[in-house]
Amino acid sequence: AQTVTQSQPEMSVQEAETVTLSCTYDTSESDYYLFWYKQPPSRQMILVIRQEAYKQQNATENRFSVNFQKAAKSFSLKISDSQLGDAAMYFCAYRSADPGNQFYFGTGTSLTVIP
């Protein structure tokens, strides 16, 4: 089974600053997808960004971008211009190419945004 590791249980960032959350994964597959989900106190899991492994270009969604290093099996999330609403648990997730396959989640990083 694939494993996803988030080595930072907690992170904090000053409002308007930039923070990077780390994620590594282990797989023998060549085609897969990677995701970052946000879970605010409401519990709702919200998709932040996704990356297709076959794409070399790093995905970007507004203030959120990833640094995808396929050879290193690394997938970090950068949040620019942090806002108070970014405070949440962030989960990195892996899914193989088959869209019906399960997701493998990391243990999460709790992000605090300091006003």
Place this chain on the structure above:
Amino acid sequence: DARVTQTPRDKVTEMGQEVTMRCQPILGHNTVFWYRQTMMQGLELLAYFRNRAPLDDSGMPKDRFSAEMPDATLATLKIQPSEPRDSAVYFCASGLVLGDGTGAYEQFFGPGTRLTVL
């Protein structure tokens, strides 16, 4: 506004009682996943279905847990009898897989059911 719905949102029960959690996947989605989230274990897959058929339930304690899809619009997760260690948030997620193997990239999560077993 298509979304996954789950009921109840919160459930407090006593040890030994039966608990049933319900999930309504997004209309048209044919894949349903049940996850359990705890502080210690994080998000664990319990079971998942495609076209109402169970594909994998290896993450589920078989002696007390059961998952079914009576129809395409309803998935249920039942615990009988419940134990304090079952206290967790249970998430349902749905997705779409097309006949040619393609489909939606992401899973769409419901708001979860927070279960507390006393």
